[in-house]
Amino acid sequence: MIELYRGLDRKDECILNAIFDNMWDFEYVPVHAIARECGISEEKIELALKKLGGMRITENKYTEYLGASFTFKGLSVFSLKRLVNKNAVSMLGNIMGEGKESVVYNAMSERYGEVVVKFHRVGYPSFKKVKEKRDYGSLHYTVLTVRSAKREYNALKKLYGYASVPQPVAWEGNAVVTRLIDAKELFRVKISNPGDVLDMILEEIKKMYARGIIHGDLSQFNILVNSDGVWIIDFPQSVDTKDPMAQEYLERDVKNVLDYFERTYRLKKDLKEVMKYIKDE
Ligand code: ADP
Structure with a gap:
């Protein structure tokens, strides 16, 4: 790079x-x-x-x-250049993780200290299949990718200060920069107080809902934990609570979390009750 x-x-x-x-x-x-x-x-x-x-x-x-x-590489280099030009990033570090839809790097920012740069690659490289399934006309996958990065950045901007999410630093092209959180993904750790942690996560879902946002892809892979608390990450699939699919997505998010705690810690909570709590009904 x-x-x-x-x-x-x-x-x-x-x-x-x-x-x-x-x-x-x-x-x-x-x-x-x-x-x-x-x-x-x-x-x-x-x-x-x-x-x-x-x-x-x-x-x-x-x-x-x-x-x-x-190419994905080209869009990422272009976005990085813009981030450096506007002083959001001063040095790119190592790859922290590579998934199907993103590559995540450690980086330094003069203003924010240690940050994380996530380069989105939605629809890549199987864009043709995506194009057949949904009607995107002849837009290139890079357009979808930029939209995905923007959606993530906008969701973080809206949530930061209201719910426990990483602080958004900048967005350019397919890259979203957030402040580094020194914590591990939920699925990697064995927690000693699972009841408290589950309650903290449900409280975050409730706060996000009150702010008008549903994560849309919540699971043990997108929740970070350390001894100070929990953070929700990875928002490209987030939807507005007014979206016609909102209730379905919300229920799926909550169910993923409850299922994980039941499977891993034998903790059981009633889905309907939890949904009422989240929606403040
Ligand atoms: P994806 O799901 O597309 O791989 P994520 O947003 O979940 O992208 O990021 C991938 C990984 O990068 C996370 O599982 C986490 O380990 C790390 N990560 C992302 N953002 C941060 C952050 N702000 N602080 C610390 N780690 C992060």
Whole structure:
């Protein structure tokens, strides 16, 4: 990532900006649109795209014209560049985790200290299947990925200060930066006071609900715990409590948590009662 980042000159940066600005309108952004935005000749853009394609930063495609889109790596490098430019991140560290839909890095921020940068990759690389199932027109998967990052950032902004979630620091492209929490995922730890921890988690779900947000993918993998408390993370699938599917998602979230505590700690709570508590009924 860092080598790729260092290999970019100002012309490349302008090209990546132009691809980003136009990717909402074109699956592959045409050379002439990039040339116009950068004020550089089409021949020079073509040459630069060959280099960027070779670095696996762009995916170039000839149809009636040459067009370019981001690879996941390319979008991530582009987003990192913007984060550094606005001083949200000063140094990228090691990979903390890699999932199907994201890659998470440790990083340093001059202003916030230790932070976490999550690069989203929703729909990648099986975007074609996604496209068949849902009607996204001919949008490139990078558009879905940016939307997913934005949704996560917006949910965190809305929740921070009201519920126990990581502090959101910045969002650019497919990257969301949050403050590092020194805690472990629930599924990794054996807790000695499971009743208290379960109550704390349910209280967080209640606070999020009161703030108008349902997590949508809550489980023992997205809850961090340490001796100070619990934190809820990973919000790209969050929905508004006004969403038609809201109740279904809420019940699924709560059920996942209750099932986990019953399975792991033989703690049983009634789903209906808990739902009433969360909705303040
Ligand atoms: P995904 O579910 O797509 O893998 P997550 O948001 O769950 O993405 O992040 C993956 C992992 O990165 C988490 O399980 C957690 O270990 C770590 N992580 C993410 N955000 C933070 C944070 N703010 N502080 C500490 N660890 C984090």
